[in-house]
Amino acid sequence: MNLEKNNAVVVLLVNLGTPKQPNTEEVRLYLKEFLSDKDVIRLPRIFWLPLLHLIILRVRPKKSAELYKKVWTEWGSPLLYNTFLQAGLLRKRFTDKTDPVFLIDVAMRYGAPSLESKILEYKNKDYNNFLILPMFPQYSTTTTKSIANKLEMIMKKNIGLEQQLNIFFIKDFHDDEQYIISSSNQIELFQNKFGKPKRLLLSFHGIPKSYIAEDEPYQTQCFATAKLIAKKLNLNKDSYDVVFQSRFGKAEWIQPYLAETLETLPSENIKDIQVFCPGFVSDCLETIEEIGDESKELFLNSGGQKYNFIPCLNGNTIFIDMLENLIRNYKNATINYKELV
Template sequence: MLQAPVSTTSPLPAGHPPVKVPRVGVLLINLGTPDGTDYSSMRRYLSEFLSDRRVVEVPPLIWQPILQGIILTFRPKKSGHAYAGIWNRELDESPLKTHTREQARLLAAAMGERHGEKVVVEWGMRYGNPSTASALEKLTAAGCERILLFPLYPQYSATTTATACDQAFRTLMTMRRQPALRTVPTYHDDPDYIAALANSVRTHLAGLDWTPDLLITSFHGLPKSYLEKGDPYHCYCLKTARLLREALGMPPDKLRHAFQSRFGRTEWLQPYLEPMIKALPGQGVKNIAIMAPAFVSDCVETLEEVNQGIRETFLTAGGQNFTYIPCLNSSAGHIDLLVKLTEREAAGWL
């Protein structure tokens, strides 16, 4: 005998708190930024950043006296000067914060068009503000029972992707009710990422009235010992460079890779960017284009270190033409990529 279907919904008992409609959260996580260029703001930011055991693996008993007593006495002033040269005066913040906020806004708009109010997008920083914890709190308050962590690092490294996820996990350890989590994996060789990079190169070079002799892909450096311990970052960077060269149809001698931002006296991943740049004019390379594929947002390492410092180094050494190709930032191609990666990694949730 057929039975009437049983209802799966029932009125809430008296006094029960409101039940939010379950939603899916997406958290874009970037490296971080100081709150200002003054000494105190820079010292606070650098202390948090350089105290991360994922970043500096020297035992704290040895490292902290050096960091707090020597490095943070002098480095905040130098770093503050670098940030001051690229600071967003209108919003009183670093370009990294400006770009990350805009990426989140545009991703939210795109996901809203495709999925309605089911998806909530937030953004946060591993170091500085807005914090990863505050972003997770916003997502859970919005009813997100499932959250996709999206570290904005195409090439995985323990010093970037892993520590970003670590920070989110620490926040979850304090929660009574935890959301379900997924993390976006490395996408250094994703066809859509490579296509977005290639399109940015073509668009930029089309606007020049000269032709580069060489395209340089500059990646943030890493101590060589980290590679020897198993960090895959070096391999991922080289694969990105190779795939980009192939997508552009360039011969091997027209694209080189290098590593920038070396810190300390230990050996880092090579070739180092600055010595390479200095030597190029003497080798007959007078016109170069340079980009930083490991960064999805322009920041102090790209705008000050590369577009200002490396430009000056090259021209002083005898170079004639130098152009910096901006990061993907908030370009349509980058937002399309973020949408595709989000939908792929949140499959079954949306």
């Protein structure tokens, strides 16, 4: 191995994932992998797997494929496009001769390009140093820990691989100053163009409340992020709400729920709102369709008058600054992924 490769660090921006195409079969394959993850669905396998294969994977893929078709781009899904956009912007930050050399690429927890395929691709080119950067600001067992568990699976599957690699892992960046500044900046840029609302909703992805009982820090980190953003924007407690979206099933999830908030705000004479999702660094099906369209319809049908969704960070320059700094100082920001397994 030459000296440059020995010093180089392969940086993988790891996001959730996406089907290859917006058709029923590809969506079924994607959902099968996603919903089979024990970190995402913690129901007993003997109950969940028959339900998944006999009902959900027969019904849901067609409906989801139609939603993906609405947001699909010529470059693929919005999530894939935006994550590659971020990687491309980062590559421009590392064009000078630096020590070590950073190679920026993208991997997905589910679907393609898979985490395993990317690790093996670079290992076969004699790169042994990897920085795994989950694109989830707040740590959750359903996202970041799932990535760590996937790494463990990859190492067990490929015998001898673990001994050949140096893997660095970033756990979260929920209170990183530049992340907070970039989120605040994204909101301000939007409001400079469209005005300020009567109420700003900071909406995070929800998880079942039962997960919190297992020392899950996610909810605490979400509220901490929201508080820091509000402080940066000089918001008082009556001008913003923290809510949680995407609940499904009958189990209790962490609250307050976005849907219920949207239904009740108009009755409190809050009829002009904006929604920003700090937990999503890239726009995707969920932000565009659920938050951008479905939530807007719910709010307006409940008596609201003005609803705006603020786009995610995507290529926000300050956010790219933050990622660059995380990468350059990775030895101070990383953990051993096995601590999470």
